[in-house]
Amino acid sequence: MAQVKRLRVDGQRNRERIVAAAAELVARDGAQASLEEIARQAGVGSATLHRHFPSRQALLEAVFRDGVAQLCARAAAQPGKEPAAELAAWLEELTVYTATHRGLAFALLGGPAGLTAEDICCTDMLRDVLNVLVARASSRGALHAGATTEDLMMLANAIAVANEKDPLTARRVLRLALTGIRP
Template sequence: MSDGQRADARRNYERILAVAVDEVAEHGVNASLEQIARVAGVGSATVRRHFPSRRALLEAVSHKRIEDLSDRARELAGTGESRSVLLEWLNEVVDYSATARGLAAVLVPDSAEVEPAHVNGCAATLEDAASPLLQNAKRDGTVSSEVMLADLLALIAGIAMATEHYPDPAAQAHHLFRLAAAGLGPQH
């Protein structure tokens, strides 16, 4: 394959992936592969050459969105008030989770024999990137020392699953997350 053909294949891959991210956000995991191909301006065969299965495409979509969230955590580290910065990033995770409609369930390994360490590479990537945000908030005393990122991500995943069938899943997910972040006591 010549350099021109490789560059064209990379552009096709990136274009397909960008369209797939939008389509999955809008239509969930059952987004039409034919629609993705049409919007990306390629044939169905090109989509299947880059992504041999729906699962492969969904994994790539998830990976891209996790990379973006990780980059955002690194951008926010050391800026602003530590609790506010952590909550800003967590709200972006809520946005992602609320628009990923059904993605988590599809990405669960097919085999129950998979090691738990391999099951959630996405969570590990997010934890690595966002750890400084949580550590800063703990250091400043604005978040309990008992709080773990894994707990926060599990909470958000649960909220996303509980709200995915609401008419406006993102609004409901944000409402529930605000309740969880504020606690049940009156706000002063």
């Protein structure tokens, strides 16, 4: 079994400062925020940033991981009694969250490239949860036979991208789109 390398206290502190600076700058500038500016604001060099985060994708995953983990926990807590309604409600929550958090949709569409096995990939967490919700809805005949997890992830993300910083419109457009996925 591979052993996860623990960071020294100063390394952990640098990582936390990088993520905090990235969160602030991504909120302001979006997913394409300058990595140099993130490093400068965190008080570290570019090499330190890249030691902790080998790619922009890895850094964005870290920035968004906590919020996505909370979304996933709420989906996992669904009782499974009304799969279609639970799937629709969770997709709505995901779409509103991604529309509100500038750059998340682009990060999720990018996939887990550049992450190590030790990293928890929020894209994979979302897909795992969505797979369960889709399977439940499909097993009850509450989902169009051709609709896949990937389709629904793309739908939610596309609506979020189109309505970034406008969660009310994102919610409305998703609701319109979801009426088309039910048989």
